Amino acid sequence: MGGFLSELGKKLAERWLSLLVLPGALYLAVAATAHTLGHTHPFDLPHLTQQITTWANHPATSTAGGQVVLLAATLAAAAAAGLAAQALGSLTEWLCLAADWHTWPLPLRQFASRQTTRRRGRWTRAARIWHHRREQDARTRAQGQRADPAARHAAERAMTRIAPEEPSRPTWSGDRLNAVAVRLERDHHLDLTTLWPHVWLILPEETRTQITFARQNLTRATTLTAWALLYLPLTAWWWPAALITTTLTLTGWARTRTATETYALLLEATARLHTRDLADRLGLNPTGRPTTLTPETGDSLGLNLSGPFTPETGDALTHHLTPTPPPPPTG
Structure with missing residues (x-):
């Protein structure tokens, strides 16, 4: 049991380090660079090096206790940045998949409705072209001739770039996932x-x-x-x-x-x-x-x-x- 808990703790520490601390530490480093260099000299590496040296020689960081506090504060700030990115990522995913866009607040809902209508119109035009190409190829094969599929495939790609099925969400990713449910319902009533x-x-x-x-x-x-x-x-x-x-x-x-x-x-x-x-x-x-x-x-x-x-x-x-x-x- 102790070995299992030890291995579990190791894996959790690895995930905490890779998902939160390391990206957060990189963000803090870029933020410090941005604050130090500014717009005037954005690539002044000697100035950045000098500033880092000044921070390193500060009396507060010259003692072991100060270094421990600095390290703990850096890790905490990096983890906080990572947690903020995770939370913002959940919001981004919610907007990207747009599964419940009908229940969004009014301004977002209106924008999503207009976007869905616009995408549906584009998809309808592309789908008509694709079906026309399919019918042409079917008539060609019925006459015993070989139909060149290039135009049909191009029309299909143009349609699926908008959505694989008739759009019902404001985003491509949302419609791509919704297409799974649409196809299963159409093919198998599931x-x-x-x-x-x-x-x-x-x-x-x-x-x-x-x-x-x-x-x-x-x-x-x-x-x-x-x-x-x-x-x-x-x-x-x-x-x-x-x-x-x-x-x-x-x-x-x-x-x-x-x-x-x-x-x-x-x-x-x-x-x-x-x-x-x-x-x-x-x-x-x-x-x-x-x-x-x-x-x-x-x-x-x-x-x-x-x-x-x-x-x-x-x-x-x-x-x-x-x-x-x-x-x-x-x-």
Whole structure:
């Protein structure tokens, strides 16, 4: 037990150091540089070195006690900056995914509504072009000729750059995650919100680890954007901080889109692969036939050869997993 607690404490210390202290210490170093150099001489390294030497020779830091206090204060300030970035990252993620934008405060809600309407109009025009290209290629193949897919693929990319399905949220990342629920409902009549907690409980450990890692990557990406927001005020002292802010913003934006795409793919693939297992466990086999059994022992092989997962089974599974509403109040 002692070894387990020791290892747990070591891992927690490593995470505290890597997620909070080190990024926070870098932020403090840049802030000190910005305050020391200013706009006039933004790259005056000799002046920065001289100032650091002056701080190091200060009487308060010449004693062991002063050095301990300085180190503790630096670690605390770095951790505080890291915690601020984590909190701001949660807010950034909330805005980026925009799952509940209909409940946002009025100014934000109005902006999100206009943004969603604008994106829906762009997507509709792109989707019409894509469907037109598909119909043209289908007619060409029906005539026995080979259709060049380049134009169709280009039209599809133009559409998915806006959203993979008809936009219902103000951001691409929000629509990318929502597309998983839209597709499962359209193809299998499954409610992802109702289905997912039950699917999660029957997933293999390796699959859970991959999904958790993908979700953590999304959180880290939005936190990187939050760090860009923290660096932004430093531009009032030191204009090179604007370069850091821009770099972090672009990197965070790209990583957020990549992490969202990966997370959405894993969610959809997992739901499609394991929903049949959940239906079998609940006795909702797609055609009502049991899974294949071994002739010697009668144990299940875990194979369901009864046919594809039908929308009717999806309706039955969603109905089975949906809690019943509370009864009307008496009196």
